[in-house]
Amino acid sequence: MASTPRRRTPEPFSEISAVPPTSLPLSGDPAADQLLVSDSLALLIGMVLDQQVPLERAFHSPLDLQQRLQRPLDASEIADMDPERLVELFSRRPALHRFPGSMARRVQDVCRVVADQYGGRAEQVWRSAPTGEVLLARVRALPGFGEHKARIFVALLAKRMGVAPPGWEEAAGDFGAPGSHLSVADIDSPEALVQVRAAKAAVKAAAKARAGEQAPGSG
Numbered sequence: 001m002a003s004t005p006r007r008r009t010p011e012p013f014s015e016i017s018a019v020p021p022t023s024l025p026l027s028g029d030p031a032a033d034q035l036l037v038s039d040s041l042a043l044l045i046g047m048v049l050d051q052q053v054p055l056e057r058a059f060h061s062p063l064d065l066q067q068r069l070q071r072p073l074d075a076s077e078i079a080d081m082d083p084e085r086l087v088e089l090f091s092r093r094p095a096l097h098r099f100p101g102s103m104a105r106r107v108q109d110v111c112r113v114v115a116d117q118y119g120g121r122a123e124q125v126w127r128s129a130p131t132g133e134v135l136l137a138r139v140r141a142l143p144g145f146g147e148h149k150a151r152i153f154v155a156l157l158a159k160r161m162g163v164a165p166p167g168w169e170e171a172a173g174d175f176g177a178p179g180s181h182l183s184v185a186d187i188d189s190p191e192a193l194v195q196v197r198a199a200k201a202a203v204k205a206a207a208k209a210r211a212g213e214q215a216p217g218s219g
Contacts (some may be wrong), residue, residue: 003176025189027060031036035063037161040075040123041114044067045107047153047184048144055184055193061096066161071201075114075122083108126163132171137161151175154183 023033026046035042066073068089078086083133086108090100097103118124125142127133132154140150140216155175157163169176175183181195 003212013094021160024059024187025193026184026187027054027063028056029060029063032060032063035066039073041075041111042119044110044114044122044125044142045073047149047156048069048107048142048183049097049103051149058097059184064094064096068092075111076120078108078111079115090114106144114144114152121200126157129165131165132167132169135168136171155183159185159191160188 015169021037023030024036024043025031026034026036030096036041036059040060045065046059049061062073084103087101087104090104114120114122114125125138126135127137134151135155135157138147139153140147145153151171151173152175154168155172158168158172158176174180175185180186181192181199183196186196187193202212
């Protein structure tokens with residue numbers, strides 16, 4: 001017998017941040033940017049999808065998914081969905097990701113962890129973390145979050161959302177540095193988005209140049 005999905009009311013970050021933002025300027029759409037703040041699951045899903053697609057697309061997709069579901073995002077409901085139904089929602093044009101099938105499954109896996117371990121409330125992943133080290137470990141344990149992405153998310157929570165447990169700077173690594181333009185954690189305006197994109201392009205170019213220098217027969 002199928003279990004009844006446990007509903008939750010999306011909880012705003014104002015409960016855990018003294019000065020919460022009204023939106024995160026990541027998608028280019030005010031409604032999608034506001035959802036990232038008003039619903040912590042939307043932010044988590046956006047972060048999951050932020051790979052191999054423009055970040056604007058990744059962080060707009062939570063709103064698109066909510067509209068296709070025709071109701072607020074709910075971790076328990078998504079966790080219990082027929083996987084093929086979720087893939088269909090992700091694949092419907094315009095697709096929510098370059099790889100809709102694999103990313104639908106990853107989002108569902110994340111929602112299962114949130115439902116099973118955090119009572120269906122994504123904000124509990126970070127709200128109750130006593131230290132940056134614990135926060136990093138929790139995020140890193142989520143499906144789709146390797147070391148690199150986990151550190152970026154820790155930095156985003158602290159820099160943009162005010163979720164800054166003791167030791168978060170060490171947990172975030174280079175992404176926690178003030179004034180940096182290394183990742184989505186540093187985007188607080190359209191201008192910052194341009195700077196982050198330029199910095200990422202420079203890093204990729206440098207890595208490509210190093211690879212060329214090390215290739216057999218080069219030089």
